[in-house]
Amino acid sequence: MIDKLITKIKKTGAPIVVGLDPMLNYIPEQIKKDAYQEFGETLEGAAEAIWQYNKGIVDEVYDLIPAVKPQIAMYEQFGIPGLVAYKRTIDYCKSKGLVVIGDIKRGDIGSTSTAYAVGHLGKVQVGRKSYAGFDEDFATVNPYLGTDGVKPFVDVCKEEKKGIFVLVKTSNPSSGEFQDRLIDKRPLYEWVGEKVDQWGKDAVGKEGYSYVGAVVGATYPEMGKVLRKLMPKTFILVPGYGAQGGKGKDLVHFFNKDGLGAIVNSSRGIIAAYKQEKYASFGEEGYAQASRQAVKDMILDISTALEGR
Secondary structure, three states: OHHHHHHHHHHHOOOEEEOOOOOHHHOOHHHHHHHHHHHOOOHHHHHHHHHHHHHHHHHHHOOOOOEEOOEOHHHHOOHHHHHHHHHHHHHHHHHOOOEEEEEEEEOOOHHHHHHHHHHHHOEEEEOOEEEEOOOOOEEEEOOOOOHHHHHHHHHHHHHHOOEEEEEEEOOOHHHHHHHOOEEOOEEHHHHHHHHHHHHOOOOEOOOOOEOEEEEEOOOOHHHHHHHHHHOOOOOEEEOOEOOOOEOHHHOHHHOOOOOOOEEEEEOHHHHOHHHOHHHHHHOOOOHHHHHHHHHHHHHHHHHHHHHOO
16 A cells, blocks of 8 residues: 555655544535534534535545545544544545545554454454455554554554554654653654664565654654654655644655655645635635645645755
Protein backbone atom coordinates (compact mmCIF):
# COMPACT_ATOMS: atom_id res chain seq x y z
CA MET A 1 0.00 0.00 0.00
CA ILE A 2 2.92 2.36 0.55
CA ASP A 3 3.79 1.87 -3.12
CA LYS A 4 0.21 2.71 -4.15
CA LEU A 5 0.35 5.87 -2.04
CA ILE A 6 3.63 6.92 -3.65
CA THR A 7 2.29 6.19 -7.15
CA LYS A 8 -0.75 8.36 -6.50
CA ILE A 9 1.38 11.18 -5.07
CA LYS A 10 3.52 11.12 -8.22
CA LYS A 11 0.44 11.05 -10.46
CA THR A 12 -1.36 13.93 -8.74
CA GLY A 13 1.74 15.94 -7.87
CA ALA A 14 0.04 16.49 -4.53
CA PRO A 15 1.76 15.12 -1.41
CA ILE A 16 -1.29 16.00 0.63
CA VAL A 17 -4.08 14.21 2.48
CA VAL A 18 -7.48 15.68 3.27
CA GLY A 19 -8.58 15.05 6.84
CA LEU A 20 -12.27 14.13 6.85
CA ASP A 21 -12.90 15.24 10.43
CA PRO A 22 -16.50 16.51 10.30
CA MET A 23 -18.17 18.43 13.10
CA LEU A 24 -21.84 19.33 12.96
CA ASN A 25 -21.02 23.04 13.07
CA TYR A 26 -19.02 22.65 9.85
CA ILE A 27 -21.98 21.21 7.96
CA PRO A 28 -24.16 23.63 5.94
CA GLU A 29 -27.64 24.12 7.34
CA GLN A 30 -29.42 22.72 4.28
CA ILE A 31 -27.60 19.39 4.54
CA LYS A 32 -28.52 19.10 8.22
CA LYS A 33 -32.11 20.14 7.51
CA ASP A 34 -32.52 17.44 4.85
CA ALA A 35 -30.98 14.78 7.10
CA TYR A 36 -33.13 15.74 10.08
CA GLN A 37 -36.28 15.72 7.93
CA GLU A 38 -35.58 12.12 7.02
CA PHE A 39 -34.21 10.78 10.32
CA GLY A 40 -35.16 13.41 12.91
CA GLU A 41 -32.76 15.20 15.23
CA THR A 42 -31.24 11.88 16.18
CA LEU A 43 -27.87 10.16 16.03
CA GLU A 44 -29.00 8.70 12.72
CA GLY A 45 -29.83 12.18 11.45
CA ALA A 46 -26.41 13.49 12.47
CA ALA A 47 -24.68 10.54 10.84
CA GLU A 48 -26.61 11.07 7.60
CA ALA A 49 -25.62 14.75 7.55
CA ILE A 50 -21.97 13.82 8.06
CA TRP A 51 -22.09 11.24 5.28
CA GLN A 52 -23.69 13.64 2.78
CA TYR A 53 -21.22 16.38 3.73
CA ASN A 54 -18.25 14.05 3.25
CA LYS A 55 -19.60 12.77 -0.06
CA GLY A 56 -19.94 16.31 -1.40
CA ILE A 57 -16.33 17.12 -0.54
CA VAL A 58 -14.92 13.85 -1.88
CA ASP A 59 -16.78 14.31 -5.17
CA GLU A 60 -15.04 17.66 -5.61
CA VAL A 61 -11.48 16.77 -4.58
CA TYR A 62 -10.85 13.10 -5.36
CA ASP A 63 -9.19 13.85 -8.70
CA LEU A 64 -6.71 16.27 -7.09
CA ILE A 65 -5.40 14.24 -4.16
CA PRO A 66 -3.93 10.81 -3.38
CA ALA A 67 -5.48 10.17 0.03
CA VAL A 68 -7.96 11.04 2.76
CA LYS A 69 -7.70 10.67 6.53
CA PRO A 70 -10.98 10.26 8.43
CA GLN A 71 -10.58 10.78 12.19
CA ILE A 72 -12.67 8.08 13.83
CA ALA A 73 -13.48 10.09 16.97
CA MET A 74 -15.53 12.55 14.94
CA TYR A 75 -17.76 9.63 13.98
CA GLU A 76 -17.67 7.66 17.25
CA GLN A 77 -19.25 10.58 19.10
CA PHE A 78 -22.48 9.71 17.26
CA GLY A 79 -22.37 6.08 18.39
CA ILE A 80 -23.13 3.20 16.06
CA PRO A 81 -24.76 5.43 13.40
CA GLY A 82 -21.57 7.50 13.39
CA LEU A 83 -19.44 4.42 12.84
CA VAL A 84 -21.72 3.43 9.97
CA ALA A 85 -21.03 6.85 8.43
CA TYR A 86 -17.31 6.26 8.99
CA LYS A 87 -17.46 2.96 7.14
CA ARG A 88 -19.58 4.43 4.32
CA THR A 89 -17.02 7.20 3.98
CA ILE A 90 -14.13 4.71 3.78
CA ASP A 91 -15.88 2.59 1.16
CA TYR A 92 -16.86 5.59 -0.94
CA CYS A 93 -13.36 7.06 -0.88
CA LYS A 94 -11.89 3.72 -1.94
CA SER A 95 -14.41 3.48 -4.78
CA LYS A 96 -13.00 6.81 -5.98
CA GLY A 97 -9.48 5.37 -5.98
CA LEU A 98 -8.31 7.20 -2.87
CA VAL A 99 -5.94 5.76 -0.28
CA VAL A 100 -7.60 5.82 3.16
CA ILE A 101 -5.63 6.53 6.32
CA GLY A 102 -7.76 5.64 9.34
CA ASP A 103 -6.82 8.09 12.08
CA ILE A 104 -7.57 5.75 14.98
CA LYS A 105 -4.47 6.24 17.22
CA ARG A 106 -4.81 2.81 18.76
CA GLY A 107 -2.30 1.50 21.30
CA ASP A 108 -2.55 -1.63 23.41
CA ILE A 109 -0.83 -5.00 23.79
CA GLY A 110 -1.26 -8.67 22.98
CA SER A 111 -4.59 -9.92 21.72
CA THR A 112 -6.15 -6.47 22.12
CA SER A 113 -3.60 -4.85 19.83
CA THR A 114 -4.05 -7.71 17.37
CA ALA A 115 -7.82 -7.21 17.42
CA TYR A 116 -7.40 -3.50 16.65
CA ALA A 117 -5.04 -4.31 13.80
CA VAL A 118 -7.32 -7.00 12.38
CA GLY A 119 -10.43 -4.84 12.74
CA HIS A 120 -8.98 -1.89 10.88
CA LEU A 121 -6.37 -3.32 8.51
CA GLY A 122 -6.83 -7.08 8.38
CA LYS A 123 -9.49 -9.75 8.14
CA VAL A 124 -11.41 -11.46 10.94
CA GLN A 125 -12.27 -15.14 10.64
CA VAL A 126 -15.93 -16.10 11.09
CA GLY A 127 -16.32 -19.83 10.67
CA ARG A 128 -15.05 -20.71 7.22
CA LYS A 129 -15.23 -17.13 5.98
CA SER A 130 -13.10 -14.05 6.55
CA TYR A 131 -14.20 -10.43 6.54
CA ALA A 132 -12.47 -7.07 6.41
CA GLY A 133 -13.94 -4.88 9.13
CA PHE A 134 -13.30 -1.21 8.54
CA ASP A 135 -10.72 -1.99 5.83
CA GLU A 136 -8.62 1.18 5.87
CA ASP A 137 -5.31 1.17 3.95
CA PHE A 138 -3.28 2.71 6.78
CA ALA A 139 -3.92 3.36 10.46
CA THR A 140 -2.32 5.66 13.02
CA VAL A 141 -0.79 3.93 16.06
CA ASN A 142 0.24 5.18 19.51
CA PRO A 143 3.64 3.66 20.48
CA TYR A 144 3.47 4.40 24.23
CA LEU A 145 3.31 0.68 25.09
CA GLY A 146 6.39 -0.12 23.01
CA THR A 147 7.01 -2.97 20.61
CA ASP A 148 4.25 -5.10 22.19
CA GLY A 149 1.70 -2.58 20.97
CA VAL A 150 3.13 -1.98 17.51
CA LYS A 151 4.26 -5.44 16.37
CA PRO A 152 0.71 -6.83 15.90
CA PHE A 153 0.01 -3.96 13.50
CA VAL A 154 3.27 -4.56 11.62
CA ASP A 155 2.45 -8.26 11.31
CA VAL A 156 -0.98 -7.51 9.82
CA CYS A 157 0.53 -4.90 7.51
CA LYS A 158 2.99 -7.45 6.13
CA GLU A 159 0.20 -9.95 5.57
CA GLU A 160 -2.21 -7.49 3.97
CA LYS A 161 0.35 -5.18 2.31
CA LYS A 162 -1.03 -2.23 4.26
CA GLY A 163 0.65 0.34 6.51
CA ILE A 164 0.72 2.33 9.74
CA PHE A 165 1.81 5.78 10.86
CA VAL A 166 3.29 5.80 14.37
CA LEU A 167 3.00 8.92 16.54
CA VAL A 168 6.51 10.34 16.98
CA LYS A 169 6.24 14.11 17.46
CA THR A 170 2.70 15.45 17.44
CA SER A 171 1.61 18.96 16.46
CA ASN A 172 -0.25 19.96 19.63
CA PRO A 173 1.28 22.59 21.97
CA SER A 174 1.56 20.32 25.02
CA SER A 175 3.24 17.46 23.14
CA GLY A 176 6.54 18.47 24.69
CA GLU A 177 5.37 17.53 28.20
CA PHE A 178 6.40 13.98 27.39
CA GLN A 179 7.81 13.91 23.86
CA ASP A 180 10.58 16.47 24.50
CA ARG A 181 11.77 14.92 27.76
CA LEU A 182 15.46 14.08 27.68
CA ILE A 183 16.53 10.47 28.03
CA ASP A 184 20.31 9.96 28.01
CA LYS A 185 20.59 13.57 26.78
CA ARG A 186 18.27 13.04 23.82
CA PRO A 187 14.55 13.90 23.54
CA LEU A 188 12.09 11.02 23.71
CA TYR A 189 10.77 11.69 20.19
CA GLU A 190 14.22 10.88 18.78
CA TRP A 191 14.24 7.52 20.54
CA VAL A 192 10.76 6.81 19.19
CA GLY A 193 11.87 7.85 15.70
CA GLU A 194 14.78 5.44 15.81
CA LYS A 195 12.45 2.67 16.92
CA VAL A 196 10.07 3.41 14.04
CA ASP A 197 13.00 3.09 11.65
CA GLN A 198 13.86 -0.29 13.20
CA TRP A 199 10.27 -1.56 13.10
CA GLY A 200 10.15 -0.83 9.40
CA LYS A 201 13.48 -2.37 8.38
CA ASP A 202 11.98 -5.62 7.10
CA ALA A 203 8.70 -4.14 5.84
CA VAL A 204 9.79 -2.19 2.77
CA GLY A 205 7.92 -1.65 -0.50
CA LYS A 206 9.29 -1.65 -4.05
CA GLU A 207 9.79 2.13 -3.93
CA GLY A 208 12.18 1.68 -1.00
CA TYR A 209 9.91 3.15 1.67
CA SER A 210 8.71 1.24 4.71
CA TYR A 211 5.14 0.21 5.51
CA VAL A 212 5.85 1.68 8.96
CA GLY A 213 5.47 5.45 8.75
CA ALA A 214 5.67 8.23 11.33
CA VAL A 215 3.53 11.17 12.42
CA VAL A 216 5.52 14.39 12.87
CA GLY A 217 3.74 17.72 13.27
CA ALA A 218 4.23 20.57 10.81
CA THR A 219 4.41 22.92 13.79
CA TYR A 220 7.90 21.61 14.64
CA PRO A 221 9.94 21.95 11.41
CA GLU A 222 13.38 21.86 13.09
CA MET A 223 12.49 18.63 14.86
CA GLY A 224 11.22 17.35 11.53
CA LYS A 225 14.65 17.96 10.03
CA VAL A 226 16.31 15.81 12.71
CA LEU A 227 13.72 13.06 12.43
CA ARG A 228 13.99 12.97 8.64
CA LYS A 229 17.67 12.02 9.06
CA LEU A 230 16.87 9.41 11.71
CA MET A 231 14.18 7.83 9.52
CA PRO A 232 15.47 8.08 5.93
CA LYS A 233 13.11 5.43 4.49
CA THR A 234 10.10 6.25 6.64
CA PHE A 235 7.14 8.07 5.13
CA ILE A 236 6.09 10.94 7.38
CA LEU A 237 2.48 11.98 7.87
CA VAL A 238 2.58 15.68 8.69
CA PRO A 239 -0.44 17.16 10.54
CA GLY A 240 -0.72 20.78 11.58
CA TYR A 241 -0.81 22.48 8.19
CA GLY A 242 -3.07 25.50 7.80
CA ALA A 243 -5.41 25.84 10.76
CA GLN A 244 -2.64 24.91 13.24
CA GLY A 245 -0.12 27.26 11.66
CA GLY A 246 2.05 25.11 9.38
CA LYS A 247 2.92 26.51 5.93
CA GLY A 248 4.58 25.05 2.86
CA LYS A 249 7.91 26.78 3.59
CA ASP A 250 8.02 25.04 6.98
CA LEU A 251 7.69 21.59 5.45
CA VAL A 252 10.60 21.18 3.04
CA HIS A 253 12.75 19.34 5.60
CA PHE A 254 10.13 16.62 5.97
CA PHE A 255 10.76 15.53 2.36
CA ASN A 256 13.71 13.63 0.97
CA LYS A 257 15.73 14.89 -2.00
CA ASP A 258 13.59 12.72 -4.30
CA GLY A 259 10.60 14.92 -3.40
CA LEU A 260 8.99 12.01 -1.60
CA GLY A 261 8.93 10.80 1.98
CA ALA A 262 6.13 12.94 3.38
CA ILE A 263 2.41 13.56 3.01
CA VAL A 264 0.87 16.68 4.57
CA ASN A 265 -2.57 16.70 6.20
CA SER A 266 -5.07 19.51 6.31
CA SER A 267 -8.48 18.92 7.90
CA ARG A 268 -10.72 21.86 8.76
CA GLY A 269 -8.62 24.16 6.58
CA ILE A 270 -10.07 22.25 3.63
CA ILE A 271 -13.36 20.70 4.71
CA ALA A 272 -14.55 23.93 6.36
CA ALA A 273 -12.82 26.25 3.90
CA TYR A 274 -16.06 28.05 3.05
CA LYS A 275 -16.09 29.46 6.60
CA GLN A 276 -12.79 31.27 5.96
CA GLU A 277 -12.82 34.84 4.68
CA LYS A 278 -10.62 33.80 1.74
CA TYR A 279 -13.30 31.42 0.44
CA ALA A 280 -16.42 33.12 1.77
CA SER A 281 -17.60 33.99 -1.73
CA PHE A 282 -18.46 30.31 -2.32
CA GLY A 283 -21.11 30.45 0.40
CA GLU A 284 -22.65 27.49 2.19
CA GLU A 285 -24.07 26.00 -1.00
CA GLY A 286 -20.60 26.01 -2.54
CA TYR A 287 -18.87 24.47 0.48
CA ALA A 288 -17.45 21.59 -1.56
CA GLN A 289 -16.20 23.92 -4.32
CA ALA A 290 -14.51 26.00 -1.63
CA SER A 291 -12.79 22.81 -0.44
CA ARG A 292 -11.58 22.13 -3.98
CA GLN A 293 -10.06 25.60 -4.23
CA ALA A 294 -8.42 25.19 -0.82
CA VAL A 295 -6.85 21.93 -2.02
CA LYS A 296 -5.51 23.66 -5.14
CA ASP A 297 -4.05 26.46 -3.02
CA MET A 298 -2.41 23.96 -0.65
CA ILE A 299 -0.87 22.02 -3.55
CA LEU A 300 0.55 25.26 -4.98
CA ASP A 301 1.93 26.34 -1.61
CA ILE A 302 3.75 23.05 -0.99
CA SER A 303 5.01 22.55 -4.56
CA THR A 304 6.35 26.11 -4.66
CA ALA A 305 8.17 25.57 -1.38
CA LEU A 306 9.69 22.29 -2.58
CA GLU A 307 10.82 23.82 -5.88
CA GLY A 308 12.48 26.69 -4.05
CA ARG A 309 14.41 24.73 -1.46
